[in-house]
Amino acid sequence: MKDITIVGAGLIGSLLAIYLAKRGYTVEVFERNCDLREVTPKRGRSINITLCDRGLKALDGAGVGQIVRNISVPVYGRLIHQENQQLEYQPYGNNQEALCSVSRNELNRVLLDYAQNNFPINFHFNEECIGLDLSSTTITFKNSITGNILHRQANRIIGADGAYSAVRQRLQQRSRFDYSQHYAAHANKELLIPASAQGAWTLKKNVLHIWPRGQHMLISFPNVDGSITCTLHLPFEGESSFDSIKNKQDLQHLFVTMFPDAMQEMPELVQDYFTNPVIPMVTVCCSHWTFKDKIALIGDAAHAMWPSYGQGANSGFEDCAIFDQCVGEYRDNWIETFRAYEQQRRPNADAMGMLSEQHFVEIRDLVGNYEFQLRKKLERKINRLYPTRYIPLYSLIAFTQIPYVEALEIEKQQKQIVDELLKIKELEQRIDNPEIEDIIHKLMHSRNVELQKVSTNLLEFAR
Numbered sequence: 001m002k003d004i005t006i007v008g009a010g011l012i013g014s015l016l017a018i019y020l021a022k023r024g025y026t027v028e029v030f031e032r033n034c035d036l037r038e039v040t041p042k043r044g045r046s047i048n049i050t051l052c053d054r055g056l057k058a059l060d061g062a063g064v065g066q067i068v069r070n071i072s073v074p075v076y077g078r079l080i081h082q083e084n085q086q087l088e089y090q091p092y093g094n095n096q097e098a099l100c101s102v103s104r105n106e107l108n109r110v111l112l113d114y115a116q117n118n119f120p121i122n123f124h125f126n127e128e129c130i131g132l133d134l135s136s137t138t139i140t141f142k143n144s145i146t147g148n149i150l151h152r153q154a155n156r157i158i159g160a161d162g163a164y165s166a167v168r169q170r171l172q173q174r175s176r177f178d179y180s181q182h183y184a185a186h187a188n189k190e191l192l193i194p195a196s197a198q199g200a201w202t203l204k205k206n207v208l209h210i211w212p213r214g215q216h217m218l219i220s221f222p223n224v225d226g227s228i229t230c231t232l233h234l235p236f237e238g239e240s241s242f243d244s245i246k247n248k249q250d251l252q253h254l255f256v257t258m259f260p261d262a263m264q265e266m267p268e269l270v271q272d273y274f275t276n277p278v279i280p281m282v283t284v285c286c287s288h289w290t291f292k293d294k295i296a297l298i299g300d301a302a303h304a305m306w307p308s309y310g311q312g313a314n315s316g317f318e319d320c321a322i323f324d325q326c327v328g329e330y331r332d333n334w335i336e337t338f339r340a341y342e343q344q345r346r347p348n349a350d351a352m353g354m355l356s357e358q359h360f361v362e363i364r365d366l367v368g369n370y371e372f373q374l375r376k377k378l379e380r381k382i383n384r385l386y387p388t389r390y391i392p393l394y395s396l397i398a399f400t401q402i403p404y405v406e407a408l409e410i411e412k413q414q415k416q417i418v419d420e421l422l423k424i425k426e427l428e429q430r431i432d433n434p435e436i437e438d439i440i441h442k443l444m445h446s447r448n449v450e451l452q453k454v455s456t457n458l459l460e461f462a463r
């Protein structure tokens, strides 16, 4: 009864395998693709991701956090490239808080290496899950090289097979399985700013560069080798969309009009654009994530979300850490383990999925917007005055482990303070005057009690 079958050796399947092997389980992982360590990664198919405290803490818990930090570049804020070519720096926090920018492929490689070098985990590559019999928990794989079919009776199955999970699709066929998916009208495509001849970054290094242009947006993430991976966000259809850009001239027109400074650093823009795939963004919500004491979903298989908040992998890693805690607490009582895991994670994942959709609009339309910037400035100011009592939502999500649902509750209270302050006339000119600080103290005093009511975790954090 100590064996566990994981479907999918992506980021989340690999980390979960490590956690479970550490607990002494026999872990078999089946992955549809070949071993990504044995092939040269295709350009344009490995996006970059940013890891925050949640993800890093979960990686630390498995013993692999420092190795991941070594292949990451810290980013301390956003550098906004305005349409008028001006730059506006927005730090993530007042205390040098940083996200870690890392290539998803490199991260996956490191996790696979760490898993195989330290634990007796069996990875089976080129094995696609094509069927699952729920009554006997027999899972069927097809080998993509030999065509061989394998039927495997498994004691316990964890579906870590991503947003289009085959394991989840089988659960969806049961009655009373709730499922929803929501695609964005926008998609993204990876582009590259190569390192200079000296191997250096050609744009400022320790920041995320963002070019917000309403329906269009470019974001860039630094890599350790001096290159910078960019993600281009465009609508699928309509003017200046993935659909309407048919040739080199269309593409150059878009970049000259919207992202001229970035374009200067992209010698292979045209080739990259017409080679790399368009990646859609989908939110997946489903229930239940678990079936009896036999099957559970984790990571994107349970809760895919738009990448705008940078929480997909982070929340999936956090799933692994919480799953591990539940395994530790309930030992081999899998009914209780699954129940506790789903109870803790599902409401939080649903909340984060919703927030990611909202945030997409925020970064696309608002990051370059005057009121948005003033709001951020105020949030930083209040946080400087009350570092442990007022934590902006982005920081609650990225730099604490306070559950997402609770972070949203805290934000509801905090937002009222900023809303009040924004009513003050000529606020921007007066923001550093003592009178504004007095108003902040008064507002915080009256809100503090309510803030503390909504979050015991905030109190813990404050200590």
Ligand SMILES: Cc1cc2nc3c(=O)[nH]c(=O)nc-3n(C[C@H](O)[C@H](O)[C@H](O)COP(=O)(O)OP(=O)(O)OC[C@H]3O[C@@H](n4cnc5c(N)ncnc54)[C@H](O)[C@@H]3O)c2cc1C
Residues within 6 Å of the ligand: 007, 008, 009, 010, 011, 012, 013, 030, 031, 032, 033, 047, 048, 049, 050, 051, 055, 104, 127, 128, 129, 130, 160, 161, 162, 163, 164, 165, 166, 188, 231, 279, 298, 299, 300, 301, 307, 309, 310, 311, 312, 313, 314, 315, 316
């Ligand atoms: C453009 C973009 C930017 C992003 N940025 C961030 C970010 O900044 N921060 C962040 O935290 N997250 C980010 N994400 C999200 C993050 O990439 C995902 O949340 C994360 O990769 C999910 O990991 P996973 O292991 O659950 O799923 P996946 O990474 O999809 O892995 C699933 C694995 O299962 C395998 N598989 C699929 N089907 C089968 C099958 N039938 N049989 C066997 N194996 C199968 C797949 O081959 C794959 O290896 C971003 C995503 C995108 C698209």
